[in-house]
Amino acid sequence: MGEHGNGDPKSGAVITAGEGESGKYALENPGLPPHRPRLADVDEKAAKRAERQVSVLFLISIIGTVVFFIGYFVVGVTEGDLQLLRLQNTLLGLGSAFAMLGIGLGVVHWAKTLMPDHEVVEDRKPLRAEADREEAQKILTEVVDETQIARRPLLRNTLIGAALLAPLPAVIMFRDLDRSENFGVERMRHTIWEEGVRLVRDPTGTPIRAADLTIGSAMHVIPENLREIQSHGQRLSEKAKSVVLLMRMNPADFKQVSPGREDWTYEGIIACSKVCTHVGCPVALYERHTHHLLCPCHQSTFDASQEFKVVFGPAGRPLPQLPITVDEEGFLVARSDFVEPVGPTYWERGNA
Template sequence: MGEHGHGDPHESGAVITAGDGESGKYAIDNPGLPPHRPRVADEDPKAAKRSERQVATLFLISIIGTVIFFIGYFAVELSEDLHALRLQNTLLGLGVGFAMLGLGLGVVHWAKTLMPDHELVEARKPLRTEEHRQEAEQIIDEVLDESGIKRRPLIRNTLIGAAVLAPLPFILTLRDLDRSEDFGMDRMRHSLWEEGVRLVRDPTGTPIRAADITVGSAMHVIPENLREVSGHADRLSEKAKSVVLVVRMNPDEIQQVTPGREDWTHDGIIACSKVCTHVGCPVALYERHTHHLLCPCHQSTFDAAQEFKVVFGPAGRPLPQLPIAVDEEGFLIARSDFTEPVGPTYWERGSTDPEGDYNA
């Protein structure tokens, strides 16, 4: 403590203060804004014009990228040829990339080289009165004037073109998720599975003998008649609805059997849709000791021993079960299609379901 008694750092001299009065509590007074350093484009009209052309060029690259996307989307016809699919994917990817990159770099380069870069400090005011509203309009007009968008028509026009065209690839991609007119719950209720259709391995198409499936194993299967679907896009659409996971456990480990489903399994072999009932991710992880199936997207967990009941996660209903049997040659076959729609629980699903197998 010594001669400075109370140990107050301000009284002991340990803290150096500057200024008088209220500002004396701080070691360094507010130095204010640093002096503005003009850029080359601020002082050289030729440099400013060069920067303007560079910004316009970047916007044109964005426009060209959108055109490349359209070429890949409309001009490349999909077929069984993988080269065409790869070409289309390349054009779509490059097109979207250049469209977004050109637009983003153009705006950044414009801001760094041509827009005013003076630092300003302005107190915030509540915009309540008509006078304040007019002041806000004046500020907006000043911003537009300072940005140079009014006196630089080359930048303005290329920016408008790039900004209008750049979102179109995303709009077309979202629209192309499903082109059919009958999309809805009824469509998702039906898949390629029907009575007598064999379960085959995905992707080899090899039929599966029940005797070859060991206890604790799981395999991904598709309907044998998938190969009969013509058209690459249609085949992918049907496969997305029809993919199934088959697991085998000891028959006495199956804890729950709903009345009417007693013949849906065979000697501990049970099958379900792979499409998660949350948002449609593929359920592909099987833990043999707990008989749990895990969706890797949001960790929804289903119990195969309890007819794929949800035991954890955001999924709202069990995975639809596929009724299966064995034909005369010992191969696994479907007894019927799924008795409920596969995939996520949409808002259309509710108590009006005629079979009453599920709730929203």
């Protein structure tokens, strides 16, 4: 290959753009196209008109939210009154639609008519530690100037009003999904696990003997008293927060046993809540060699050998551990309920 010069870039076998005779094949950088100013860029009356249009769209969003509130709080629906029910659904639907549509179209129209649309090329340069703060301040100032919020108070005030009100319909509707008296963190503070309740397989309801579990095995279990709940909806709700992952390890593999938890396991058998402490996804993947539990939603990883401590991912606290033992017949039973709330971590939740 080297004998014929094919590997030598100067042999002439390869045409190199921009050098010698081959320069005629090179393409020059065409640069940016000339900027065409919009009407609002050169005519302040047009800019004012665009500002009013954007503000009207934000006002439509505010009105839509008010219509939603009227339908939700003012229109009272009695059982069997289909007319009022249709009216309420219409107000709720139109109100939430206009609340979202108004603020969305307003932001789009604002960007198209008032925010700068010229293209900018910025050379990459190394950051200097002493200039970081000044550079960040300059960027923030430029962003505020480009939005024109400072000099267009009508636009700013209507945007703030729409942005504050628009999310409220969604918050209210989600809150209204549960009308029970103990809504909130108290609902997750307690489950139907209690002392003496057997751990059974799901869905067969078969009790589990400690002798039947081998080292490295893991299974999904539920409380035996779940079958006593007659209401299908309540049974599903209780099951969702009571599901447990049961596994057996070599007792020598436990790296951490906190004071007071010495009797929470039985001959290497350990149990924890399956509800991830991040956003409540089911933790279902167990790696027997590392003793890690993985949540498939956001990859939070918990270590069963360290009382389900978080070793990776966004979860903020360990999986709650269920204290277990065996009864007189050798079946696995709970010592008590979880000692802390199960499920995602909220700002209003404590550990007690």
